Structure formats: structure tokens, C-alpha cells
Amino acid sequence: MSHPVPTSLPIGGLVRAARRRADLSQRELAERAKVSRSSVNRIEAGAFTPSIGMLGRLLGVAEIRLVAVDPDGHLVLPVGSWGDIRDGAGRHYPVHLDTVLDPLMGEWWGDRFGLARPPETFHRDRAHRDAQRARSRWEVRVAKYWSHPEPPIVPDGRPRRLG
Numbered sequence: 001m002s003h004p005v006p007t008s009l010p011i012g013g014l015v016r017a018a019r020r021r022a023d024l025s026q027r028e029l030a031e032r033a034k035v036s037r038s039s040v041n042r043i044e045a046g047a048f049t050p051s052i053g054m055l056g057r058l059l060g061v062a063e064i065r066l067v068a069v070d071p072d073g074h075l076v077l078p079v080g081s082w083g084d085i086r087d088g089a090g091r092h093y094p095v096h097l098d099t100v101l102d103p104l105m106g107e108w109w110g111d112r113f114g115l116a117r118p119p120e121t122f123h124r125d126r127a128h129r130d131a132q133r134a135r136s137r138w139e140v141r142v143a144k145y146w147s148h149p150e151p152p153i154v155p156d157g158r159p160r161r162l163g
């Protein structure tokens with residue numbers, strides 16, 4: 001079931017709901033959340049948009065938590081950071097790419113130039129990644145996708161030996 005995406009968030013109403021739930025005045029809520037009373041007043045009036053941190057503190061006083069959900073209402077969890085999965089310059093790989101920890105099984109741009117393979121890489125081709133993800137979802141969640149046609153098997157991208 002898809003839910004409409006709000007064009008604006010009713011932040012003032014959320015803060016008022018938190019205040020009502022906690023049975024606090026604006027001054028009491030502000031003190032507990034460590035913000036100014038005037039900020040609470042301006043947020044509730046729609047004249048000020050708080051940062052996520054400030055909104056989290058204000059709602060947290062009433063034990064209300066901010067969450068992210070997808071269009072179907074499922075909780076979206078943060079992507080973790082793997083300290084040992086970094087490129088040669090110490091940077092994280094782009095989060096939208098699927099990291100391949102064994103590049104012998106995937107794509108490595110340096111193959112074209114005869115460069116040594118790193119211990120990890122990622123698939124750059126979006127169509128290839130999307131096809132792999134669709135296939136993986138279908139294989140892992142058979143009960144959910146049993147009525148969908150089977151996605152094509154995606155080649156692994158390894159060079160083939162002739163003969």
C-alpha cells in the first residue's frame with residue numbers, strides 16, 4: 001500500500017502533540033529539550049523549522065522517536081559504515097553502489113589497463129546492479145514474489161576464456 005508523500009511536514013503539530021503527551025508548558029518542554037522557549041513557540045506557530053537534532057530532542061522529551069519509512073510503511077534502517085571497506089585513499093565507497101569484496105567475481109575498471117585488482121571494488125553499471133538486485137530479491141523472497149516472472153540470471157561480469 002502506497003502512502004502519499006507530504007509536501008510539508010506538520011512539525012508544529014508534532015511538537016504540540018509531544019507537549020500535550022508529556023503534559024508540559026512550552027517553557028517546561030524547552031527546558032527539558034535544552035532549547036529556548038521562544039524556539040518552541042516559533043516552531044509551534046510554523047515560523048521556524050528546527051534542525052533534525054532539535055526536533056528529535058523536543059519529541060524525545062515525550063518519548064516520541066523520529067523514524068524513516070518507505071512508501072509501504074516499512075522502517076528504513078541507516079546504512080552502516082564498514083571501517084575496513086575503503087579505497088586506497090581511505091575514502092568510503094559510494095553508498096549507492098554495491099561493494100564487491102572479491103573483485104574476481106565482479107567488475108574492475110583497471111582490467112582494461114592491466115592494473116592489479118584491489119581487495120574490493122563495486123559494480124559501476126546501473127542496469128547491471130539493478131538487474132542483480134531484482135534477481136537477488138526474487139531468489140531470497142520467493143514467498144513474496146512467487147507470482148512474478150523470474151528475472152533473468154545476470155552474468156557475473158568475469159572475463160571468459162576462449163577454448
